Amino acid sequence: MEGFKETAVVGKQPSYALVAQSLINDISSGFYAVNSLLPTEFDLCKQFGVSRHTVREAIRKLKEMGLVTRQQGVGTIVKSSKAITRYTQSMGSVQDLLQYAQETKLRAVKKEIIEATDSMCTLLKCKAGEKWLVVEGNRYIGEEKLPLAFTTVYIPIRYSGVKDLIGPSGEPIYLLIEKSYGEHITEVQQDISAVSITGKMANSLSVTPGSPGLCLIRRYLGVNDKVLEVAVNVHPAERFVYSMSFRREWETEG
Amino acid sequence: MEGFKETAVVGKQPSYALVAQSLINDISSGFYAVNSLLPTEFDLCKQFGVSRHTVREAIRKLKEMGLVTRQQGVGTIVKSSKAITRYTQSMGSVQDLLQYAQETKLRAVKKEIIEATDSMCTLLKCKAGEKWLVVEGNRYIGEEKLPLAFTTVYIPIRYSGVKDLIGPSGEPIYLLIEKSYGEHITEVQQDISAVSITGKMANSLSVTPGSPGLCLIRRYLGVNDKVLEVAVNVHPAERFVYSMSFRREWETEG
DNA sequence: AAGTGGTCTAGACCACAGG
DNA sequence: CTGTGGTCTAGACCACTTC
Numbered sequence: 001m002e003g004f005k006e007t008a009v010v011g012k013q014p015s016y017a018l019v020a021q022s023l024i025n026d027i028s029s030g031f032y033a034v035n036s037l038l039p040t041e042f043d044l045c046k047q048f049g050v051s052r053h054t055v056r057e058a059i060r061k062l063k064e065m066g067l068v069t070r071q072q073g074v075g076t077i078v079k080s081s082k083a084i085t086r087y088t089q090s091m092g093s094v095q096d097l098l099q100y101a102q103e104t105k106l107r108a109v110k111k112e113i114i115e116a117t118d119s120m121c122t123l124l125k126c127k128a129g130e131k132w133l134v135v136e137g138n139r140y141i142g143e144e145k146l147p148l149a150f151t152t153v154y155i156p157i158r159y160s161g162v163k164d165l166i167g168p169s170g171e172p173i174y175l176l177i178e179k180s181y182g183e184h185i186t187e188v189q190q191d192i193s194a195v196s197i198t199g200k201m202a203n204s205l206s207v208t209p210g211s212p213g214l215c216l217i218r219r220y221l222g223v224n225d226k227v228l229e230v231a232v233n234v235h236p237a238e239r240f241v242y243s244m245s246f247r248r249e250w251e252t253e254g
Numbered sequence: 255m256e257g258f259k260e261t262a263v264v265g266k267q268p269s270y271a272l273v274a275q276s277l278i279n280d281i282s283s284g285f286y287a288v289n290s291l292l293p294t295e296f297d298l299c300k301q302f303g304v305s306r307h308t309v310r311e312a313i314r315k316l317k318e319m320g321l322v323t324r325q326q327g328v329g330t331i332v333k334s335s336k337a338i339t340r341y342t343q344s345m346g347s348v349q350d351l352l353q354y355a356q357e358t359k360l361r362a363v364k365k366e367i368i369e370a371t372d373s374m375c376t377l378l379k380c381k382a383g384e385k386w387l388v389v390e391g392n393r394y395i396g397e398e399k400l401p402l403a404f405t406t407v408y409i410p411i412r413y414s415g416v417k418d419l420i421g422p423s424g425e426p427i428y429l430l431i432e433k434s435y436g437e438h439i440t441e442v443q444q445d446i447s448a449v450s451i452t453g454k455m456a457n458s459l460s461v462t463p464g465s466p467g468l469c470l471i472r473r474y475l476g477v478n479d480k481v482l483e484v485a486v487n488v489h490p491a492e493r494f495v496y497s498m499s500f501r502r503e504w505e506t507e508g
Numbered sequence: 509a510a511g512t513g514g515t516c517t518a519g520a521c522c523a524c525a526g527g
Numbered sequence: 528c529t530g531t532g533g534t535c536t537a538g539a540c541c542a543c544t545t546c
Contacts (some may be wrong), residue, residue, distance in 0.1 A: 014515060040531065051517045056532090072532045073525035188500045194448045194468040194491035212466035212491075214448040237448035237466075246442045268534060294512065305536045310513090326513045327544030 019048050019058035027067055028082050038068060038076035100141070105170045106151055108137035109204075111163055123217065124154055124230055131157040135166055135173070138204060139233065148239055150201045154230040159183075174220050177228050185228060187221040192242060195234060205236055212237040273302050273312035281321055282336050292322060292330035359424045360405055362391035363458075365417055377471065378408055378484055385411040389420055389427070392458060393487065402493055404455045408484040413437075428474050431482050439482060441475040446496060449488060459490055466491040 013021075023044075026032050039047065044055045059076060062068045068076050116130045124132065133155040138147035153173055155162065162176040169176075178184050197205060197213040207213075213234045220229040267275075277298075280286050293301065298309045313330060316322045324330050370384045378386065387409040392401035407427055409416065416430040423430075432438050449469040456463040467488045474483040 016515075042531090051519095053518095054516060057515085059532095070532065071525080072523065073530080075531060186502050190498045190500070192446055192468070192496040192498075193494070194466040194489070196466045196491070210464065212448040212450045214446070214468075235448070237450070240447070242446040244444045244446075246444070248440050270534075296512090305538095307537095308535060311534085313513095324513065325544080326542065327511080329512060 015048075015050055016054045016057035016061070019044070019050060019055060020061040022048070023058060023062060024065075024067065027062075027078055027080075030081065032078050034078050034081050036078055037074075038078060040075060100139070100148075104139055104141045104148060106135075106137050106139050106153075106167070106173075107147075108135050108167050110134075110136040111166070113157065113160070120154075123232075125219070125227055133157060133160040133163055135163075146239070147205055149233045149235045150205050151234075152232040154232075156227060156229075159228065173231070174229050177220075183222045183226075183228055185220050186223055187225070189219040189221065191217040193217075197234060197236065201234060205234070207236045214240055214242065216242070269302075269304055270308045270311035270315070273298070273304060273309060274315040276302070277312060277316060278319075278321065281316075281332055281334075284335065286332050288332050288335050290332055291328075292332060294329060358393055358395045358402060360389075360391050360393050360407075360421070360427075361401075362389050362421050364388075364390040365420070367411065367414070374408075377486075379473070379481055387411060387414040387417055389417075400493070401459055403487040403489045404451075404459050405488075406486040408486075410481060410483075413482065427485070428483050431474075437476045437480075437482055439474050440477055441479070443473040443475065445471040447471075451488060451490065455488060459488070461490045468494055468496065470496070 023032075023038070032038055038044075038059070041052050041055050041059070044058075045052050048055065059068065059070070062076075063070060067078065067080050069079050070076050112134055114132055114134050116124055116126050116128050116132060118128050120126075120132075121128055124130075126132075135151075135153040135155070137151055139149040139151050141148045155173070155177070159177050159181055162173065162180055165171070165176050165180070166173055174185060193215050195213050195215040197207055197211050198209045201213075202209040202211070205213075213236055216231075216233045216235070218229075218231045218233070219227060220231075222228045277286075277292070286292055292298075292313070295306055295309050295313070298312075299306050302309065313322065313324070316330075317324060321332065321334050322330050323333050366388055368386055368388050370378055370380050370382055370386060372382050374380075374386075375382055378384075380386075389405075389407040389409070391405055393403040393405050395402045409427070409431070413431050413435055416427065416434055419425070419430050419434070420427060428439060447469050449467050451459060451461055451465050451467040452463045455467075456465070459467075461467075467490055470485075470487045470489070472483075472485045472487075473481060474485075476482045
């Protein structure tokens with residue numbers, strides 16, 4: 001029953017872990033090349049002298065590490081040569097992602113339909129001339145007098161029905177779109193950059209023209225990467241810090 | 255063998271999925287309260303008329319969704335009442351996290367030992383008077399003449415042995431610390447804010463004093479949240495954008 | 509000592525992909 | 528058709544927690 005042995009194992013490990021470690025070694029050494037097939041479960045059972053369950057448990061580990069994928073009727077395909085340490089940031093909701101306290105509210109000062117100009121195409125991932133609903137306003141936190149940000153929201157014309165829902169309820173716009181049109185967000189892309197706050201925006205935010213601001217651009221995407229909303233938020237430097245934290249997913253695995 | 259039936263199931267589902275769904279319902283309805291114990295595996299086997307393996311597979315799913323945790327000798331503890339839609343950002347390496355191309359190099363212009371002042375305590379999460387190795391310099395990408403960022407790195411005095419390794423190899427400092435001292439990074443915290451680039455820094459980056467900059471502060475933490483390194487990077491606004499993307503982890507699960 | 513989850517075996521049938 | 532991984536059973540022993 002014990003077809004293989006580890007010499008001087010560091011403590012006792014379950015055999016599925018030993019099988020996994022052995023396979024990880026063989027993959028990282030290149031013995032099992034990327035894009036090639038791992039031996040079948042049956043072969044691995046024989047090779048390591050363990051039951052199929054144990055082999056499957058080992059391979060499950062490899063799968064969780066992103067080293068292999070599996071396909072019924074095909075086999076186990078090696079996808080990556082090394083057990084990369086992954087760092088992940090995970091958040092429970094879009095709200096967490098925004099990092100706005102629950103009470104922040106957007107006070108819209110302008111709502112209008114525009115046609116995308118050339119300069120907007122990159123931002124909105126669309127062709128020039130497409131129609132969008134644009135909402136501009138300030139975002140306040142609680143009862144603060146100074147706004148947290150100047151916000152410009154771009155909404156594809158097919159969702160423009162949410163126009164009159166924006167404001168009163170204080171509900172986030174992406175939620176309005178999800179509810180009203182039965183869409184749901186599958187991905188959020190965010191670009192963070194520094195900008196100089198000038199003109200109308202400086203006035204609206206009550207800062208000296210030319211002061212630095214943190215600009216967060218968020219694209220909310222639905223299924224098939226359909227754009228549901230694009231939001232541009234400009235925060236005066238001293239009023240907002242974006243914090244994030246990444247954790248390692250796995251232990252070093254020997 | 256078929257202790258329970260689903261009326262008009264949407265397509266055929268494996269029974270572990272049905273068991274999982276049933277448990278998810280009971281948890282979200284509050285039948286199994288948060289912080290209470292789920293029935294034992296044996297009880298669930300009887301209740302659903304399936305084998306232990308099937309029950310374990312179902313509970314594994316709940317565990318992956320963060321609904322429960324398990325403890326040998328104790329049981330399965332309900333941790334969350336609802337299958338939250340989580341948004342995650344995952345990256346393969348710290349390098350990805352930094353978003354610096356592989357070729358960026360830090361050209362150090364100053365290395366010195368300092369004592370933490372009061373104003374540094376927050377940044378470094380330490381007490382005033384602690385000794386740190388501080389490395390200042392510019393970060394260049396490829397053969398560009400203009401630096402990508404002005405970097406200040408704070409290293410706890412106990413890792414100051416890396417001092418003379420910084421520079422020549424071009425290796426990231428966190429890697430040097432990991433290698434030289436057998437530490438490994440378990441978490442990276444990052445704060446992003448906008449700043450005004452002035453004085454020495456403006457000069458070093460060749461920008462007009464007062465121009466906006468993107469300031470990224472990274473704290474590299476080891477086991478027990480021990481600080482391994484703190485890096486402050488200031489990027490001229492037009493030379494750097496931090497991009498990130500979050501994906502939903504699970505489907506709505508009916 | 510009793511009961512929990514963690515590991516493991518030996519067997520089985522199924523759905524799917526490929527020749 | 529053959530062989531793959533996906534699911535499932537019945538049973539076993541172990542390590543751990545609690546009483």
